[in-house]
Amino acid sequence: MTPSTLPTVLVTGFEPFADAPVNPSGEVVRRLAELGHPDCRLVGEVLPVSFARAAPLLAAAIEAHDPDIVIALGLAESRQAITPERIAINLADARIPDNDGAQPRDAEIEHGGPTARTTGLPVKAIAHALDAAGIPSDVSLTAGSYVCNHVFYELMGIAAARPGLRAGFIHVPATPQLGGGPQFTLDELERGIRIAITTVIDRMGHDGDLDVAGGTTQ
Template sequence: MRKHVIVTVFVFLLSTVALSSLCYGTDELNLSATVLVTGFEPFNGYNVNPAQLIAESLNGQMINNVSIVGLSVPVEWNESISVVTQAVEDVKPIAVISIGLAPSSWFIRVEKIGLNIRCMPGDNGKRYVFSKVEPDGPPLLVTDIPTHYIAKEIRKSGIPARQSFFAGTYICNNLFYGLLKYKQDSNPDLKVCFVHVSPLKSMDLKNGMSLEEMTKAVKLVITLILEEMN
């Protein structure tokens, strides 16, 4: 009888441990987080875009136990916003870091402000037409990530970087503003960051950076945002 009781207790304890392990595994799965990294496709006659190369290289990587999903984005006014916001709906990331190319920049630019403005070529290709990204949106939206601090930390790593207050009036700013508006309207907890990178050395020997340097900078941006969220 005593032996039977001991066996019963042992089986009960073993079952409890197994059930706890299963529950723990489920919790870990539910607690897993994702960061979405987007990069624009080539434009303006370039054969490559380092922004796209960085996003593709980070796809599938883990940073601080967070999964990275990389996404290529078309250089299109409306489609760029819809493609990324749909990816946010599908992937449900805690942060989205969008990357664009600043052809004349020799340093990493961490953008602070998205402007509600588009500057599009007119019919003759010479005159420009100005319009809004969002007809009913505010004139500007400001990201809540610590851009000054992030730029400073990138510089500390040996890579030139600055905080920027002007993301331009082209599709980079268009996407940045669109994501900030999406955050404001639909996903207030989402962290939104836009990073402008330099051209590759092969694109501009004077102002260019290596792909390794720029990828390192973006990985540092992700790390710092995750640390700030914790």
């Protein structure tokens, strides 16, 4: 591809939360935005850990950059693998307050909206590519019910209204700085997300190859 025909990929992550000094999802995004990716025009956006503010900022970034692919990242500290997510659920139920102090419980994200929205990314292909590169990966069913899930749900609503937009969510594990295992340094997470981006780009234009088609379920 020539530079003018490269797809635009928007990758988002989150700022630190819950008194943690860093958030690896945001740090990976900053690295990717600085270093770029040979197969795309890469744009990065670090979102606040806020039920009220994160999704509007994501929507504004999509409007500004008109991406072909959006990969949203978040932190799942207890996991031992990079986990592409299948489903976002219409539920905000926060175990801890967000960075604005909000703590919704048993609340709908979108009143009367679909119960769930499914990813538009080839999640199994991403997991297989990561495993083949020696990076532990597994497909996760849902993204929980905190801000990550909130952003994922809203993202898939945006994608449904923008034909051709491939979008989805990937959780990354903790780095050693947060008590995670030594195999998941920031360098390794960056490498893993680069592989995920390449995998999605390689599958563009092959809708029948998607492991989980984008859409909604009731």
